[in-house]
Amino acid sequence: MIVYNKLVRDKIPQIIADANKEFKTHIVDREEAVRYLLDKFDEEIEEFKEAYAKEELADILELVHGLAYQLNYDLEEIEAIRAQKYENRGGFEARIILDHVLE
Numbered sequence: 001m002i003v004y005n006k007l008v009r010d011k012i013p014q015i016i017a018d019a020n021k022e023f024k025t026h027i028v029d030r031e032e033a034v035r036y037l038l039d040k041f042d043e044e045i046e047e048f049k050e051a052y053a054k055e056e057l058a059d060i061l062e063l064v065h066g067l068a069y070q071l072n073y074d075l076e077e078i079e080a081i082r083a084q085k086y087e088n089r090g091g092f093e094a095r096i097i098l099d100h101v102l103e
Helices: 012-018 030-051 054-070 075-089
Strands: none
Touching (some): 030 054, 054 075
């Protein structure tokens, strides 16, 4: 038996059942779901660091969607905030590293 105790995508239980494997799941409340989503972020980011795979980056984006849903955030509003920040402060395309600031 392999113990996972981690958040999985919604269709994973059916995929496991279709493979004729026994398993146990449970449902958590929204607050606990947010904690599991944040743990999943750590996992997915580590996987992305190892492979730089588009699939791992897509998993990270799916986690953003999942967190927005659990926190009742509107994704269009989040995208608008992101776009405004991009407009005001830029993105990360230029690869600038801030070494220090003299005060």
